[in-house]
Amino acid sequence: MSENIFNHLLSNESLFKNREVLHHGFIPSNLPHREKEIQSLVHNLVEALHGQIPSNMILYGQPGLGKTAATRHVCQQLMSRGRELGRTIHTVEINCCTIDTKYRVLSQLANELMLDTSKHVPFTGWPTDKVLSRLKENMERLGGGHVFVLDEIDHLVKRHGDDILYPLTSLNYELRNSRCCIIGITNDLNFTDLLDARIASRLGSEDIAFSPYNAQQIEDILAQRADAGIREGVLKEGVIKLCSALAAQEHGDARRALDLMRVAVNKADVNGDELVGIEHVRMAQNQLQFDQMTPVISGLPFHQKLVLYSILLNETNGLTNVSSGEIYSVYQMTCDNAAVTPLVSRSIGNVIKNLDSLGLITTKTTSLGRYGRSNRINSCIPKNIDPIQIMTNSDDSMKPVIQATYRLQSRL
Ligand SMILES: Nc1ncnc2c1ncn2[C@@H]1O[C@H](COP(=O)(O)OP(=O)(O)OP(=O)(O)O)[C@@H](O)[C@H]1O
Ligand SMILES: [Mg+2]
Missing domain, CATH: 1.10.10.10 (Winged helix-like DNA-binding domain superfamily/Winged helix DNA-binding domain)
Structure with missing residues (x-):
């Protein structure tokens, strides 16, 4: 029988040490150049550890500036400190691009707070009021502080209006045994223009604007990820610099920089090259442009x-x-x-x-x-x-x- 087609790749020593570290979903244990934004989140959310109600917040900024990563990092730390202090804190993150109706957002929040799947809100079919009551019941049963992160919130509001935000931002008036804080994340700098004035003032009690990274800052971010994800000594001089400079031209997008570096290393890996050079970054840039443009044109x-x-x-x-x-x-x-x-x-x-x-x-x-x-x-x-x-x-x-x-x- 002929040799398995995966064998030669499995036997090759990859230039990656840990490829996962270079993926978007990976949350590094520290986020360089986001200290100020993280501090603002921490200053507000610490209230949950004091048994108080943190303010609702809106985080703004263009794509790839670390909004989701910073929020996840802070939420993870909050939960872990809560556990150490014996405080009940639950955080639920919802991506409103994929969960994009009022019913689905409320049911997802309710279900995340209920382990017993037989008591889950069904996928469709309940009146919205009933779903909202179930969410409140689940919050009260668990008690403590709840932080609901609505990522890409503008997608939900642009499609279905801001109705959902009224009951969500009113929860604290009705809860007895628990408290709740909403964090909305958006790319749209004019997001609050989409909202009814009352909701805008309740939701945006504290805003954090994430500014674009400059090339030097992206270099620091890449260097940290390269250390953890790529074998030592395989990146030639100038590779990180070029990835950072190219991403800095595109509104300082750290995701773009990570993509360039990951795809460049992958190109070298596939070619069987031992070092990653400028030419691999150029190949990566071409491929990313191609991958980005092709679906737009077709x-x-x-x-x-x-x-x-x-x-x-x-x-x-x-x-x-x-x-x-x-x-x-x-x-x-x-x-x-x-x-x-x-x-x-x-x-x-x-x-x-x-x-x-x-x-x-x-x-x-x-x-x-x-x-x-x-x-x-x-x-x-x-x-x-x-x-x-x-x-x-x-x-x-x-x-x-x-x-x-x-x-x-x-x-x-
Ligand atoms: N300061 C940072 N340190 C380390 N990694 C970072 C930093 N900022 C962003 N990243 C990384 O860049 C990628 C994109 O970040 P993230 O997903 O948080 O962007 P975002 O602002 O939420 O973008 P979008 O608006 O498109 O959702 C992630 O892989 C994240 O880990
Ligand atoms: Mg995001």
Whole structure:
């Protein structure tokens, strides 16, 4: 029988010492450069250890800035100190991207506080009031302090409004034997604008803003993770620096930096290289860009693909800084080739806005004085990505559009 296909990888000595340490979900025992934010959380949550009610909080900040990691770290420490002091403290974290209805959030909170699964709130079917009563019963039965962390809370509120936050922020008025504090975490700096003024003031009694890391701070974070996760001496000089600099360019995102480092080491591992160098980081960067862009491009609705293709076609014809009018005339030709009716020219403005917000094109508006305004539009897809190939692979209807020949005008 032939050799098992996993064998050669299992026998290879990996460059990783502990790959898990480089994954997002891993919570390091200390979080460099988040001392101030952690202190703010600790100052507030210590009230739970005193048997008092901590303030509700909202934590803000862009992706990858350690909001979830810092909150989990503090909650773990709070529970462990609570156990040592004989104080009953329960923390429950819910990700509102995955648990995204009022019913599911309340039932998840209630069920997390009940070990006996036969007494769990069912997946659907109860009136919401009954679920809320069950949650209160479970809180009262356990007693003590409860900290409910609603991560990515803006997703819940954007989809279903803020109704759920009213009963949750009112719990302390009704509880006798227990106390509760809500921590909302969000990327949306204008989150409180989505809330009713009363709820905003109850929930946001204390806000913490997480600011972007600079390159040096990311270097410290990576160095700590590399120590724990990667074999000594395998990272060449400059690897951590480059990962940090690249991530610092993207709003100082520590998750991005960890991804770059992990994928770079993995590339070296797969190649059988003994050291990880700058070239592996570049390969990792290309792959991450590709992984990020591909679903965005392939998921575009058909007419948006046609508009993007029209921009790319103009560019291959040497026409950059195009206006929406120039795009529209090429787009009409692509529609002919796809045998579909073009959208009206007004709608193209919205398509262009969407492609811009997805990071596929850049749009600069210039004023033409009394002749109005004009857009200068260019694609900004990284060179290592072939958007036309991605569009053809994901949508058969793009094939006749791409195979057709176009008589394009160039500017005089
Ligand atoms: N100061 C830090 N020290 C060590 N690791 C960190 C630090 N900040 C962030 N990280 C790591 O970066 C990754 C992303 O952090 P985290 O998930 O907490 O970001 P976030 O702010 O919650 O982002 P999002 O808004 O996208 O959910 C995690 O793996 C986390 O461990
Ligand atoms: Mg998070």
